[in-house]
Amino acid sequence: xxxxxxxxxxxxxxxxxxxxxxxxxxxxxxxxxxxxxxxxxxxxxxxxxxxxxxxxxxxxxxxxxxxxxxxxxxxxxxxxxxxxxxxxxxxxxxxxxxxxxxxxxx
Amino acid sequence: xxxxxxxxxxxxxxxxxxxxxxxxxxxxxxxxxxxxxxxxxxxxxxxxxxxxxxxxxxxxxxxxxxxxxxxxxxxxxxxxxxxxxxxxxxxxxxxxxxxxxxxxxxxxxxxxxxxxxxxxxxxxxxxxxxxxxxxxxxxxxxxxxxxxxxxxxxxxxxxxxxxxxxxxxxxxxxxxxxxxxxxxxxxxxxxxxxxxxxxxxxxxxxxxxxxxxxxxxxxxxxxxxxxxxxxxxxxxxxxxxxxxxxxxxxxxxxxxxxxxxxxxxxxxxxxxxxxxxxxxxxxxxxxxxxxxxx
Amino acid sequence: xxxxxxxxxxxxxxxxxxxxxxxxxxxxxxxxxxxxxxxxxxxxxxxxxxxxxxxxxxxxxxxxxxxxxxxxxxxxxxxxxxxxxxxxxxxxxxxxxxxxxxxxxxxxxxxxxxxxxxxxxxxxxxxxxxxxxxxxxxxxxxxxxxxxxxxxxxxxxxxxxxxxxxxxxxxxxxxxxxxxxxxxxxxxxxxxxxxxxxxxxxxxxxxxxxxxxxxxxxxxxxxxxxxxxxxxxxxxxxxxxxxxxxxxxxxxxxxxxxxxxxxxxxxxxxxxxxxxxxxxxxxxxxxxxxxxxxxxxxxxxxxxxxxxxxxxxxxxxxxxxxxxxxxxxxxxxxxxxxxxxxxxxxxxxxxxxxxxxxxxxxxxxxxxxxxxxxxxxxxxxxxxxx
Numbered sequence: 001x002x003x004x005x006x007x008x009x010x011x012x013x014x015x016x017x018x019x020x021x022x023x024x025x026x027x028x029x030x031x032x033x034x035x036x037x038x039x040x041x042x043x044x045x046x047x048x049x050x051x052x053x054x055x056x057x058x059x060x061x062x063x064x065x066x067x068x069x070x071x072x073x074x075x076x077x078x079x080x081x082x083x084x085x086x087x088x089x090x091x092x093x094x095x096x097x098x099x100x101x102x103x104x105x106x
Numbered sequence: 107x108x109x110x111x112x113x114x115x116x117x118x119x120x121x122x123x124x125x126x127x128x129x130x131x132x133x134x135x136x137x138x139x140x141x142x143x144x145x146x147x148x149x150x151x152x153x154x155x156x157x158x159x160x161x162x163x164x165x166x167x168x169x170x171x172x173x174x175x176x177x178x179x180x181x182x183x184x185x186x187x188x189x190x191x192x193x194x195x196x197x198x199x200x201x202x203x204x205x206x207x208x209x210x211x212x213x214x215x216x217x218x219x220x221x222x223x224x225x226x227x228x229x230x231x232x233x234x235x236x237x238x239x240x241x242x243x244x245x246x247x248x249x250x251x252x253x254x255x256x257x258x259x260x261x262x263x264x265x266x267x268x269x270x271x272x273x274x275x276x277x278x279x280x281x282x283x284x285x286x287x288x289x290x291x292x293x294x295x296x297x298x299x300x301x302x303x304x305x306x307x308x309x310x311x312x313x314x315x316x317x318x319x320x321x322x323x324x325x326x327x328x329x330x331x332x333x334x335x336x337x338x339x340x341x342x343x344x345x346x347x348x349x350x351x352x353x354x355x356x357x358x359x360x361x362x363x364x365x366x367x368x369x370x371x372x373x374x375x376x377x378x379x380x381x382x383x384x385x386x387x388x389x390x391x392x393x394x395x396x397x398x399x400x
Numbered sequence: 401x402x403x404x405x406x407x408x409x410x411x412x413x414x415x416x417x418x419x420x421x422x423x424x425x426x427x428x429x430x431x432x433x434x435x436x437x438x439x440x441x442x443x444x445x446x447x448x449x450x451x452x453x454x455x456x457x458x459x460x461x462x463x464x465x466x467x468x469x470x471x472x473x474x475x476x477x478x479x480x481x482x483x484x485x486x487x488x489x490x491x492x493x494x495x496x497x498x499x500x501x502x503x504x505x506x507x508x509x510x511x512x513x514x515x516x517x518x519x520x521x522x523x524x525x526x527x528x529x530x531x532x533x534x535x536x537x538x539x540x541x542x543x544x545x546x547x548x549x550x551x552x553x554x555x556x557x558x559x560x561x562x563x564x565x566x567x568x569x570x571x572x573x574x575x576x577x578x579x580x581x582x583x584x585x586x587x588x589x590x591x592x593x594x595x596x597x598x599x600x601x602x603x604x605x606x607x608x609x610x611x612x613x614x615x616x617x618x619x620x621x622x623x624x625x626x627x628x629x630x631x632x633x634x635x636x637x638x639x640x641x642x643x644x645x646x647x648x649x650x651x652x653x654x655x656x657x658x659x660x661x662x663x664x665x666x667x668x669x670x671x672x673x674x675x676x677x678x679x680x681x682x683x684x685x686x687x688x689x690x691x692x693x694x695x696x697x698x699x700x701x702x703x704x705x706x707x708x709x710x711x712x713x714x715x716x717x718x719x720x721x722x723x724x725x726x727x728x729x730x731x732x733x734x735x736x737x738x739x740x741x742x743x744x745x746x747x748x749x750x751x752x753x754x755x756x757x758x759x760x761x762x763x764x765x766x767x768x769x770x771x772x773x774x775x776x777x778x779x780x781x782x783x784x785x786x
Contacts, residue, residue: 036121042137044334049293066138085151085295088136088143090121128635131646161631166474177635177646182628184477185637185647187500193434193467197474197482199627200458201432205478205629226463267606385452391454396458398431399479399627 031079031094033071039091042066045057046083052076055083107195126150126160128180135174139333141292141318144395145239146175148295148316149210152302163206166195168215170246171320174237175210189219192227195234195330202397203377206306213240213254217273221253228311233375236303236313238275241320242357249323256359260327277352280315280369286312287352287369291340292319301367310375317344317363329361403427403596407455410590417555417581418443418485420588421511422451425483427596430509431457432475432482434468436490439523440579441513444485465490465714469497469510475504477636479627481563481601485511486528487579488521491537498656499538500574502640505614507566507601509559513582518769526580528691528767529743534574535720541658543665545672546574548690552586552744556700558717564599565672569665570622570627576719578742580692580771593676613645614657621664667723674717675726679705683712684735685784688727688751690716692771693740703745709785719747727754730750736760736784740777760782760784 006026018024021098033054046069047055054077055069069092071077077094084093123133127146136142153163160181167176169188176183182205186194191209199207209216216224216238227234243261244250251261251268254275256269279287286308290298298316305312319325319336331337340363348366355364374382383393407426415423415567422444425433433452435445445461451502452459457480462468467486475482486494491512501508514530516522530537534546545565549558566573590664604611604624614623621641639647640654665672680686687705689697694715704711712734716723727737727750736759739748744765754763764780766772 034121036119039121039133043139045139045144045337046149048334048337082295085147086293087147088125088140088145089133090123090143090147090254093121098163128646130644147413159561162629164628177637180633181738182633183635184474185635185639186473189496190466190470193462193470194474195683196460196462196467197434197471197476198433198478199474200460201480201482202627202629210655211451222463223467226467230460380458381573390455393456394658395456395458 001018006097007064029079030075030097031081032075032097033074033077034093034095035069036063036091037063037068039089040066041089042068043088049086051080051082052078053062088093110360120182123147123150126180127154128178129305131178134178136171137322138170139319139321141241141316141333142171142175142239144295145180145210145237145298145316145318146294148298149179149237149302151299152306155299155303156306158306160255164198164205166191166198166207166209168179168211168220170212170215170244171241172210172212173215173246175240184295188329189223191213191215192220192223192236194235196227196232199232208237208306209234210237210239213238213275214244215253216273217278218253225278225282228279228284230314231283231310231373231374231379233309233377234311235302236311237302238313238315239318240275241317241318242322243320243324245320245323249327256357258359259324262327266315272357274352274356275313275315276355276368283311284313284369285310285371285373288313288367289315289317289355289365291317291344291363291365293337293340294344304367304370307343308370309378310373317365401598401600403593404429404493405597408590408596410591412591413588413590415552415588416443416583416585416586417449417549417552417577418513418583420552420555421485421575422447423588423590424556425509425563425591426451426455427556427593428481428560428563429598430481430483430563431455432480433457433459433460433484433691434471434474434475434482435484436465436468436486437464438465438487438490440515440582441487441500441511443512443582444513449536451488452705460708466497467492469501472508473497473501473504473506473533475616476508477628483509483511483564485513487513487523488517488527488588489519491530491533493505495538495595499540499542500635500669501572502538502542502544503638504636505570505661506572507518507570507625508572509562509566509575510572511577514576514578522769524579525769526578526692526742526771528578528741529746529768530692531576531719531741532746534576541662543662544574544720545569545571545665547674547717548575548576548719550580550691550695551581552584553588555581556588556590558742560596560598561674564597567599567601569672570602570625570727571665574720576691578692613644614641615643616660621660621667635765652759669721669723670725672718672721673723673726676715676717678713680714680730682710684710685738686712686714686734687781688714688742688778689740690719690747693742696771696774697740697777698775704781705779706786709781713783722750724754727751728756731755736762738762738764738777738780738784740766740772740780742766742771
C-alpha cells in the first residue's frame with residue numbers, strides 16, 4: 001500500500017465499528033474537508049458526530065461571533081460526509097481525495 | 107473594546123448544495139442547532155439520489171419555521187397560507203400530474219389547522235409527498251402547544267405542562283390512507299434521505315415525519331439544552347422498528363421514540379383511480395386524463 | 401383570442417343561472433374546478449363534474465371551502481383557468497385564501513350564488529347581502545373585481561367576462577349571483593366559439609433565468625405570469641414581497657407591493673367598469689341597481705315614467721370597483737338616487753358617499769328570502785322625485 005494514504009482504521013480509535021474482517025485489503029477513502037467558517041452558527045453537530053473525531057471547535061470566532069469547526073485530525077477523514085449531511089447551515093463539505101490525486105501531491 | 111478575533115481563512119466560498127439553494131437568501135433565518143437546515147440537506151440529497159429533473163419539482167409549504175423551507179429551495183416554490191399547503195398542492199398536482207409536488211411543512215401546519223386537509227389528501231391518495239417536520243411545538247409564533255406536544259411538556263399556552271393528548275402522526279397518516287409512512291429524526295440523516303427518496307418515488311400519498319430539534323422554543327421551555335442535546339437524546343432514545351404497528355408510535359415526553367418505515371403499500375392514486383373508473387364508464391370515448399394544460 | 405371549441409355548447413338551451421354559469425366557465429376555458437357543495441350553488445359544481453371528463457378538465461370536490469379556494473390557486477399556478485363556486489357561509493370561509501390569491505396575483509374566478517344570511521340564513525332563497533363582503537371580506541388592503549348577472553344568459557356571459565377580467569388584471573374575480581338568478585330557468589344562447597372573445601393569460605415570453613415573478617410591466621402595472629414546471633424556479637409567497645417574489649419585511653416594500661395591488665385596479669376604474677344606462681338625459685331620479693333587483697326595478701321604473709316622472713336607470717354590471725366617477729358626475733344633476741337591494745343597505749353607502757350630499761339617496765331595503773315588491777321601488781322613486 002502506498003505510504004501516502006492513511007493507514008487502515010485502527011479499531012481502538014473508532015467508537016462505532018468492530019474491526020472489519022477485510023480491513024487490510026480494502027482501500028479506505030480519504031476526504032478533504034472544506035469549511036465555510038463564516039456560515040457556521042456553532043451548533044457542533046459535525047464535531048459531535050464525526051465518526052473519526054476529525055473536527056474540533058476552534059478558539060477563534062467567525063464574523064457572526066460563533067466558534068466554528070476546524071479539522072484537527074484531517075488525515076483521519078474517510079469522506080463519510082456525515083458532517084456535510086448534518087450541518088444545518090450548509091457550511092461544511094468533503095470532497096473525495098482520489099488515489100491519483102494523493103499520489104500527485106507527494 | 108476587545109479586538110475581534112482574526113478571521114479564519116475561508117475554505118472557498120461555495121458549497122455543493124448552493125446550486126439548489128436561493129443563495130440570494132442565504133443565510134437562512136433558522137436558529138443555531140435547528141434541524142431544518144439538516145432536513146433541507148436531506149431533501150436535496152434525496153432529489154440528487156433520484157436524479158429528478160428539478161424543473162419538474164414544486165415545493166409547497168405553509169406557515170411556520172418549516173414553512174420557510176419553500177423560500178430557500180431553488181425550484182418552483184410556493185409559500186401559502188397556514189394549513190392550506192396540501193389543498194394548494196392538490197390543485198397544482200391535479201392540473202399537471204407530471205409535476206413532482208412536495209409539501210414540506212411543520213407539525214402544527216399539517217395536523218392542526220391543516221388536519222382536515224391532511225386526512226383528506228391521504229384518503230384521496232393524491233400523488234404528493236409530505237415531509238412533516240415535527241418539533242413538538244409552534245415555534246415561529248413563540249412556543250405554543252401543538253397537537254404533537256407530548257404530555258406534560260411545557261409550552262407557552264400550557265404554561266403548567268401539557269395535559270392534552272397529542273396526535274401520533276404515522277397512525278393518523280396510515281389510518282387516513284397514506285401508502286408510505288416513515289418517521290426518522292434529523293440525526294438519522296442518511297436514512298431520512300433514503301426515506302424521502304422512497305417517498306418521492308412512490309406513487310400516492312407519502313408521509314415522512316422528521317423529529318427535529320427546536321432549541322429556542324421547545325428545548326428551552328423544557329430545559330432540555332440546545333439542539334445538540336436534543337440530537338444526543340435522539341441518538342440514545344430512538345429505536346428503529348420497521349413495520350411497527352402505527353398505533354404503538356405515540357411519543358411521550360423525553361421517552362423512547364420509535365422510528366423506521368412503517369407503511370409501504372400499493373394503492374391506485376387519485377388520478378389513476380379516476381382514469382380507470384372513467385375508462386370503464388365511458389369506454390373508448392374517454393381520453394385518459396394527463397393534465398388539463400398542454 | 402377566441403374560445404376553445406371543446407368547451408362551448410353552441411346553441412339555444414333552457415338552463416338555470418347555475419347551469420349557465422357552468423357553461424360560461426367551460427366556454428371561457430376553465431379546466432380546473434375545486435368546490436364544496438352549498439345551496440344554492442351546488443348545481444354549478446354538479447354540471448361541471450358531469451361535463452369536465454369529456455372536455456379534458458379535472459373536477460375535485462374538496463373537503464371544505466378553504467381547501468377549494470387554496471386548490472384553485474394551485475391549479476392556476478399550474479397553468480389552468482380555475483374556478484370555484486359557493487354561497488355566503490362558504491364565501492366567508494374562503495376569505496383568507498382569497499387574500500392569498502390577491503397577494504400572489506392569481507387569475508381565478510369565484511362564483512357566489514348569494515342567499516339569505518347572515519350565518520346559515522335562508523339557504524334556498526335569494527339575498528344580495530354579501531356585496532360589501534365581496535369588496536372588503538379579506539383582511540388587508542386590495543382592490544377586487546366583481547360582476548353581477550341578472551339573468552341566466554348573463555350568468556353565462558358574465559362568467560366569461562369574469563375570467564377575462566381575472567386574466568387581464570391578474571386578480572381573483574367574483575361573480576356575485578343570487579339564488580333567484582341561479583335557480584331561474586330561461587333560454588340562453590351560447591354562440592359559436594369564434595364569437596366568444598377570451599383574454600389570454602399574460603404569459604412571460606422572455607428567457608428562462610431572467611424571469612422575476614413580480615417585475616411590473618409599466619404599461620399596465622401587471623406582472624407576467626408563468627406556470628410551475630416551465631423551468632423558471634420561481635418563488636411566490638403570501639408575505640409582502642419584492643419583484644423576485646421574496647418576502648421583504650418593511651414599509652417601503654409594503655408600499656410598492658400592496659400599493660400596486662390597489663393601484664392596478666383603482667387607477668383604471670374607468671376602463672374596468674361596465675354600466676348599463678337608460679334614459680339618463682334629464683333624469684330627476686336615478687335607480688341604481690344590480691343583479692336580480694335590477695330586473696325587479698324595471699316595472700317600477702316603467703310605471704313611474706308613465707306617471708310622468710323622469711327616471712333614469714343605472715345598472716351596475718360590474719359592482720366592484722365601484723363607479724365613483726359616474727355617481728359623482730350625476731349627483732349634481734339629479735334630485736335623488738334610489739337603490740333597491742336585497743339587504744339592509746350595503747351598496748347604498750357607496751352611492752351615498754359618492755353623492756356627497758348633492759342628491760338624496762333612498763334605500764329600498766329587503767331582508768332577503770324573496771325579491772322586492774316593485775311597488776316599494778315605485779314608492780321610493782316617487783319619494784325621490786319630490
